[in-house]
Amino acid sequence: MASISSRRLRKELTEITTQGCPVGIKLLNADNFETWLFSIEVLGETLYQGEVFKLMFRFDSQYPISSPAVQFVVDNEFQAPIHPHVYSNGHICASILGNEWSPVLSVSAVCVTLQSMLASCKVKERPQGNDQYVRYAPDNPKKTRFHYDGKHHRV
Amino acid sequence: MPTNNVDALLATDVPDPSDFPPPSALPGLRQLDTTYRCAICGELYDAPITLLCGHCFCSLHITKEEECPTCRKAANEGHFRTNITVEEMLAREHQARISRSKSNRAMNQTPTKRTTPAPKSRKRRQRSNSDGSSSTDIVCVAGPSFNDTNRSSEALDSSPSPTKHVKKKVKSRARSELRLEPSSDPREEELDTDSAVSKVKCPVCRKQVDFNAINSHVDVCLNPSSASTPTNGERRSEQKGQWSKILGGGNNNKGKGREKNGRVIFISFRTLGSDENADRLPKVTYHVIKDKALKELLVENKLPTSGDRVTWIARHERWVMIYNANLDKSEKSRKTLSELRVELKKWEDNMKGRKAVVDDTEAYQAQNKDEFARLTEQARKSKNPKPKAVSPVQESGSENSETVLVLDSEEEEALKI
Numbered sequence: 050m051a052s053i054s055s056r057r058l059r060k061e062l063t064e065i066t067t068q069g070c071p072v073g074i075k076l077l078n079a080d081n082f083e084t085w086l087f088s089i090e091v092l093g094e095t096l097y098q099g100e101v102f103k104l105m106f107r108f109d110s111q112y113p114i115s116s117p118a119v120q121f122v123v124d125n126e127f128q129a130p131i132h133p134h135v136y137s138n139g140h141i142c143a144s145i146l147g148n149e150w151s152p153v154l155s156v157s158a159v160c161v162t163l164q165s166m167l168a169s170c171k172v173k174e175r176p177q178g179n180d181q182y183v184r185y186a187p188d189n190p191k192k193t194r195f196h197y198d199g200k201h202h203r204v
Numbered sequence: 205m206p207t208n209n210v211d212a213l214l215a216t217d218v219p220d221p222s223d224f225p226p227p228s229a230l231p232g233l234r235q236l237d238t239t240y241r242c243a244i245c246g247e248l249y250d251a252p253i254t255l256l257c258g259h260c261f262c263s264l265h266i267t268k269e270e271e272c273p274t275c276r277k278a279a280n281e282g283h284f285r286t287n288i289t290v291e292e293m294l295a296r297e298h299q300a301r302i303s304r305s306k307s308n309r310a311m312n313q314t315p316t317k318r319t320t321p322a323p324k325s326r327k328r329r330q331r332s333n334s335d336g337s338s339s340t341d342i343v344c345v346a347g348p349s350f351n352d353t354n355r356s357s358e359a360l361d362s363s364p365s366p367t368k369h370v371k372k373k374v375k376s377r378a379r380s381e382l383r384l385e386p387s388s389d390p391r392e393e394e395l396d397t398d399s400a401v402s403k404v405k406c407p408v409c410r411k412q413v414d415f416n417a418i419n420s421h422v423d424v425c426l427n428p429s430s431a432s433t434p435t436n437g438e439r440r441s442e443q444k445g446q447w448s449k450i451l452g453g454g455n456n457n458k459g460k461g462r463e464k465n466g467r468v469i470f471i472s473f474r475t476l477g478s479d480e481n482a483d484r485l486p487k488v489t490y491h492v493i494k495d496k497a498l499k500e501l502l503v504e505n506k507l508p509t510s511g512d513r514v515t516w517i518a519r520h521e522r523w524v525m526i527y528n529a530n531l532d533k534s535e536k537s538r539k540t541l542s543e544l545r546v547e548l549k550k551w552e553d554n555m556k557g558r559k560a561v562v563d564d565t566e567a568y569q570a571q572n573k574d575e576f577a578r579l580t581e582q583a584r585k586s587k588n589p590k591p592k593a594v595s596p597v598q599e600s601g602s603e604n605s606e607t608v609l610v611l612d613s614e615e616e617e618a619l620k621i
Contacts, residue, residue: 052554053245053265060246110555113244114265151273152265153243184586 054112058082061156074160083108086122087160091167103127104163105139106156107189116150118191119159131173134166138183140190142176144197240297243274248298251532252290256283260290263529286532295537484531485524490517507545518555523548 065076070087077086085106091097103122109115121129121139129139136142145154145162176182187193224233242249244265251263257277263286272279403412406421413421488501498516502509507523509516526547530538539547569576 052551057244057246151276153273 052110054108054110055082057113058108065157071157071161071164073164074157077103085156087156089160089164089167091164093168095168096170096173097130097167100130101127102130104160106159113152113154116146116154116191117156117159118189119146119163120190130167131175132167132170133172133174133176136176136179136182136186138186140182140186140193142195142197146190147195147197149197240294248294249287249290251529252287252294253284253532254287254290255279260287263532264525286534288534291534291537484528487524488520490521506541507548519548519552522551526551 059082062079065079070076073090073092075088077088079085085108087104087106088101089104090099090101103124103126105120105122107118109118120141121127121135123129123137123139129135129137134142141163143163143166145151145159182193224230224237240248242252242260242262242265244261247262249260249262252260253263253266254260255266255272255277256279257272257275259272259274261273263284266273266279266284270279271277404415404418405411406413406418411421485505488498490498493501495513498513498520499509501520502516505520505523505527507519511519523544526544530544533539
């Protein structure tokens with residue numbers, strides 16, 4: 050008897066492997082039901098043309114009731130996209146990852162939303178107060194209480 | 205941890221829509237199967253609850269929601285209703301799946317090519333229901349409580365009434381895949397919209413009655429002799445007494461009585477719908493309750509009192525959830541209390557299992573020595589007053605650090621100053 054979160058993730062994984070990820074998204078690693086890694090790129094004419102980013106999903110036992118912790122991976126190979134909602138440590142300020150999360154959303158739904166967040170970007174810039182945030186940011190972006198400013202931060 | 209092992213889980217059989225052949229082979233079947241499933245847990249509906257907006261979820265998973273997870277329309281528990289029809293339907297579907305998965309392959313090989321998926325589902329359904337009692341595309345087995353008095357017998361020819369609102373729901377979810385039989389009678393559709401919304405169960409005889417007619421119907425039910433004769437004053441007061449008994453002793457004054465009754469019936473829908481004898485457990489406001497009282501609550505429900513207060517609260521909260529969700533099932537498919545206790549135990553074990561437990565701390569420290577050293581180094585760096593702007597702090601091991609509050613607008617102001 051597995052928990053709801055494992056069963057649900059198992060179903061999502063099956064769907065991804067049988068039906069494939071949405072365009073521009075690739076599953077890099079899903080060895081367990083705690084952390085999944087995806088590569089994500091935005092196709093078409095956008096500011097991020099040709100750039101590939103790495104997304105990390107972390108799930109807790111309350112998934113899908115509670116949202117997954119989603120962030121861009123910053124390492125030797127990958128950088129976080131320069132975007133007004135993405136801090137340089139990879140943390141993302143998006144309402145659907147916080148208070149607007151709904152348990153009917155899924156990993157691929159989040160990927161697609163982030164894709165469109167990047168695609169609709171007009172100016173490549175870091176969020177206000179990026180340096181300050183990054184200095185004290187917790188490891189898990191879910192521990193940050195973002196303030197979702199209707200104008201800028203709603204995705 | 206067995207529950208978190210992907211290989212173990214992939215090996216276990218978790219049924220999901222991909223059990224069906226891909227759309228290229230048999231279009232629509234996977235989507236059809238998706239409509240049988242709770243959008244939250246992805247399982248076949250267990251004790252399905254319908255929200256005011258019409259979306260359906262497992263009772264256990266919807267308890268904490270204040271808005272519909274699918275359409276984000278406001279929801280509250282008073283509007284939740286058990287969906288007996290869907291439950292029955294899925295009980296049959298569950299049985300049918302087992303026999304069907306075996307015969308699926310055989311079916312694939314049949315060369316008949318159909319254009320719409322609907323006839324297929326009908327065929328499959330008929331296979332599972334060997335009696336073939338109904339010819340509708342979705343065979344819903346009407347719950348025993350469904351007794352639609354408003355419906356004329358002519359409607360029976362192709363669509364038994366209880367199937368109607370389910371059909372509609374499925375239609376709206378999977379309109380593209382499901383070509384349902386069009387209703388031959390336009391009035392049927394109209395009637396259906398009405399009946400789906402405004403049918404209530406008579407608390408006395410348990411028949412489905414039109415919402416507007418419920419008051420007079422109950423009057424008749426309570427006093428069969430007075431069915432046609434106008435009630436005199438004495439009788440009226442007698443009825444009132446019976447009313448207040450049913451509705452938990454509310455003293456209805458004359459002016460507001462009707463409206464009030466209507467509302468009370470509406471609110472207690474779910475309870476009446478399931479079983480009057482089985483009371484739902486009330487939710488407890490834990491932070492105003494003392495340890496002793498909390499412990500008593502656990503003892504009352506024959507739950508273990510091990511652990512600390514936090515554990516007790518979690519345990520009792522979960523117990524209330526599964527207990528009430530169990531009441532949302534039809535009576536015959538309910539679990540016993542001891543089964544529920546086993547379920548609760550499993551849930552608790554699972555929660556514990558999620559926390560990584562280090563058995564041999566020394567070995568663990570030795571094993572992760574490099575990692576710890578790296579993290580310490582990083583922490584020192586970030587303490588440095590002038591850190592690099594784009595220093596990767598992620599994985600900085602600040603797992604337990606406090607919540608950082610970021611208020612963009614405030615910050616902007618601060619920057620201006």
